[in-house]
Amino acid sequence: MEAIKQCYQITADLIHLLKEEVNKEEFIQELDELLNQRQACLALLAAPQNEKEEKLGGVLLQQDQELLKLLHQEKGNVQQELKNLKIKKASNQKYVNPYQSLQIDGVFYDRRK
Structure with a gap:
């Protein structure tokens, strides 16, 4: 009963x-710590012994679904931030050195026999 409450x-x-x-x-550190605690706690869970544990298990499953939804949203936010950071970095690099990415076109090799 104690493990399911925890x-x-x-x-x-x-x-x-x-x-x-x-x-x-702080968010990342606390999230990592809580996820590790939760993983250890879930390993200790056993089959429910009484009706009260079974109800708490049902509530825990509902919480788990909500938690997964929130974690997917946070993952999407982090991916979007990384994408924006890459774009900003590339834009800044083009501003600092605008001729770096120029391709050399119009070079001809003349071969005569």
Whole structure:
């Protein structure tokens, strides 16, 4: 019973963390720590012994679905940030050295026999 309550609490903390806006570095550290705790807790879960554990397990499954949705959203946000950063970096590089990416066209090799 204790393991399922602990998993329920850790999952609730994860959902709360994903819904609030915090500093990215702190967010990543806390997210990683909570996910590791949750993984260890899920390994300890066993089959429900009574009706109360079964209900809590059903609530935990619903929380898990919400958590997965929020984690996918956060993953998409991070991927979008990385994409924007690459575009910004390339744009900045073109501004600093505009002739770097020029292709040399019009060079002819004249072969005469």
